[in-house]
Structures are given as structure tokens and as C-alpha cells.
Amino acid sequence: MSIVRINVGPIHPSTHGVLRLVVDLDGDTIVNVEPHIGFLHRGVEKLMENRMYMQSQSYTEKLDYLAPFSWDELYTSAVEQAMKKEVKPDAQILRVIMLEYQRIASHLVWLGTFCNDIGQIFTIFMWSFRERARILKLLEDLSGTRMFYVNLRLGGFYKPLPKNFKDRAYKLNEYLVEKISEYKDVIEPDPVFNERTKNIGVLPKDKAIELGVAGPVLRASGVRYDIRKAMPYYIYDKLKFKIPIGYKGDNFDRYKVRYEEIFQSIKIIDQALDMLPDNPDILGQPIKLINPNANPDIVVVHRELPKGEGIIYMVPDKQRPYRISLRAPSFINTFAINEISKGYKYADLFANLGSLDIVLAEIDR
């Protein structure tokens, strides 16, 4: 039988951005998927090499716009390491709280759009955006902006904590647990959801390690690897939480891992809020020039982003980085689409792509 080649994208409602896929089909079965990227390329790394350290913060947060603070924190800690600056203990706790809220927000957007792709049109989408709006409102009061919080400074934050933050956060956590645990009663009994996710898009354990995928995609294949446990940073080694893993590595496991991670994140935030004093000392210093006497070495920082492991490799210079390189988890996860779609039907392609949770701005950079 002859092979038909179909072009998908770059403008397509289900590719989660401007991704182009060239799909080879034998009948209705996928033979090969080739992702073409680069439609959002704007040269972030080159731009960052031509900016002062403080200016680059607004570039890093636009890499993953579902969880902007995560990349922002990764970049700022790279600069902190280059300047050999310690983070204040209270600021560490608050950073963990913000990071976990960002993880929840990112997973909620993913859950809503994934359910749209699967066929549960708009029910979960509306609910998850309702919950996300609450989280963004809390973080807006903390930082001053709704989506892109450029509120990190050397060793802390640029603004003191607003009043009633702790009470509001506790209340929000109660609300989130109550509402998000309702989701699974809608999602999981649905025969359409089960048909389109169970045993579809299987990524075996050895293949996942071979491809180098990261984050929930890797953990769904049964690999218990999380930077928060493997190389704990901030206060993560003092907190009690579990790393949910899947067993088969199919779409359902990837959904389940992210869904369970939301509850683990809420648990982390509750513990961190208990540790946070009432009047925390979180103010940092503005990022200025690196002291020439410090003689900074090459900096490599690992962080567990909502999409997977993010790494910054930086060769610091006095005013601006001499060279900066970003390892974006979505970039590597995208290329697993070929492995998990081969042999399945064309209709499963967007369920598989949605389950990888990619952000195109992070891929193209």
C-alpha cells in the first residue's frame, strides 16, 4: 500500500502553538511523524548575551509561559551561584511556595487543553481555568503582575509579603483540594477518555531513558526520577512528599502522574506555609555587576520545572553572560512523538501530542 504524507500545522488548533508535523500514513496507521520546529525562534540565548543580568529575567520567563516563575527562578539562581550569593532562608520557603503554585497552574492548563483534545470539550477546561484564575490572583497580589512576575532579586524578592498571605494561601489550598478532586469523577468514568488514553501512545521504560525525556513523561514510564529528590535544592529535603509514577507509560499514566502531582504540590505548599514565619525577611538586592574579584566559574543549575528537567549552563562575565545555554525539557519531549505515535491511528496523534505537554516558545527559544 502506498504511503500518504499529510502536513499538520503550523497553524492548527490542536498542535498547542505553531508546531508543524509531517505525518506519513499507511491507510489510517501512522508510519512516521516528523516534527518541524522553529516558527517561534527569536534567538533568546543570543539576546541574553547582549543584555545586563537583570534585564534577562524578562526573557527567561517567556520561555515557558504556563509557569513563567520556574524559568525565572532557574535563571536567577544561576546568577546567584555565579555571584556566590546565599538565598535568605525565608525567601527559600517563599520560592518553593511560588514554584509549586506555578506547577499546579501549569498542570491545570494542561489538563484543560488535554481534555479538549480528547473529546471532553470545555467542561474540564472551564473548571481548570477557574481554579487557575484563583492561583494567579494570589500570586498577583504577591508580585504585582498577573502572569509574568519579575519579582526575584539576589537572595530574595523585591517586595515584602502582603498581609494575610498565609491565611489566603491556606484557604486557597483547601479550595483547590476540594475542587480538583472532583475532576476525576468526571474524567475517569468517561468511556471516551478511557478508550483514547488507555494503552494508547505507550512509551516503554527503556525507550524513555534512551530518548532522554524528562519530567512527568519520564515518570509515567516508570522511572522514579525527580530533581527535587535526586538533587534537592532549597528546602525540598526537609519536606515530605511522594513522586507519583506510572507503570505502562501510556497516555492515561501521563494524565494520572500530572493529576497526582497537583495534590503533592498542594501538600508541599501546606508544609512550606507552616515553616514560613509571620513577618518573613525576604527582601533581596538588585542584580548588578558581578564583582571582578569573585572570578566566577562556569555555572550549571538543574531544576525540576513543570515540564521536566531544566538546565542552565552559563559562562559568566562581568556585566553580562559570555555564553548562556538553556536545556528546555519540552524540546526533548517533543521528539518522543514519533516513538509514541508509530503504529497507532491518525486520530490518536493529537491525544499523544497533548499528553506530552509541550510549550513551543521553550522549544524554539
Added chain:
Amino acid sequence: MNDDLLDKDERFLNAEKKMSRLVLQASKKYKTPVNAMFTRLSDFTKAVSKGLIRWGRVNSLWPAQFGLACCAIELMDFGAARIDAERKGYLLFRATPRQNDVMIVAGWVTKSMVPRVKRMYEQMASPRYVIAFGECATSGGPWWESYNIIQGIDQVLPVDVYVAGCPPQPENLFAALMKLQEKIRDKHAGSKEPTISEDIKRAEISGIHLPEEDNSSRL
């Protein structure tokens, strides 16, 4: 059958004559200038239907489901439950340009994206409106120095409304769409300025190098 049709036509003509006579009488009675009134029924119906069409256009703007970058998340929030956009007539987001009236350009436009965005605009039925949503679509935003970015979508498409912010809040998009409605009511929007494909000189002025599309793996 034919006789019936003729009868109907005659009746229609008679009605038109009667209408114009009435209008003339009325204009004499109230001493208004004749030009200000409708002297013929066809003018009257035309005026009514034009108003009706514009009213319909104003109150059912269908945006394109087309997101490029970060601002697309705020576009999704605009379509979600917090802001009930349908109460003003901004109905469902449609994934095909043939069913769209408004294109909301949400995000930075790279040089490789320009021909695609332009083609999508050309596939939309006239009258079509463009909203530049966010700093990147307005002026290039933080990437304005980059080698792969055009400094605003207005170098390629005629833009009706600009929305400031990085990213603008969903409420701002709501305000922008209300602004667009005002413009359509006053007949200023839906600019007939030529696009780059129609006006090569404009492309040369703005200095955009348009890459040729690769047809290697297209259907």
C-alpha cells in the same frame, strides 16, 4: 404561474410608486428637503438592509482560534468561564479562517510565520478585522532587536485595534473588541489598505525579507 409572478411584480411596482408618492407628500407637508428623505422604495430597503447587516456584523464578531505565544494563554482565559464573552457577541473561537471575522494576533511574529499569517488573513472573508494583541504584535516587544522577528504585525496586515500589555489582561481584550464594535458602527474599521502581497512596495519599505515557502511536503 407566470401570470402570478407578473401580478406580484406589478404589485411590487405599484407599492414602490405609492411609497415614493407618500414620501414626497410627507416631505412637502413637513417642509424637509427632498434629498434627506427616501424618494424611492429601493433606496429605503437598501438603507434598512445595510443598517441591518452592519448591526449583525457588530454583534456577532467571531474571533479566530489562532495563538502564537504567551498572549494565547490570555486568549484562552478570555474564552474561559471568568469572562463571559458571549454576552457581547464574541461567539465561539473558530479554528478555520473561513468562519472568522476578527483575527487576534497574540504573540510575536517571526519571519517564517509571516507568509502563514498572511495566507490565513487572505482566507478570511471580507470584511475582516485585525487586533494586535500585546506588545510583541504591536511593536516587537522585548524581542525588537532580534534577527528573526518583525516589529509588529502592522508591517504585514492592516490593524484596527492595538492592545498594550505584556500580556494584556483578558479584560483588555474585551475592551478592545468593544472598541472594534464602535469602529464598525462608525464605518471606520475593516481597513481596505493593501496587504504586502498586493503592494510589493510596502514590503520593500519595511525591509522584510519574506522567505519562500517550501512545498516539499505539502499535500
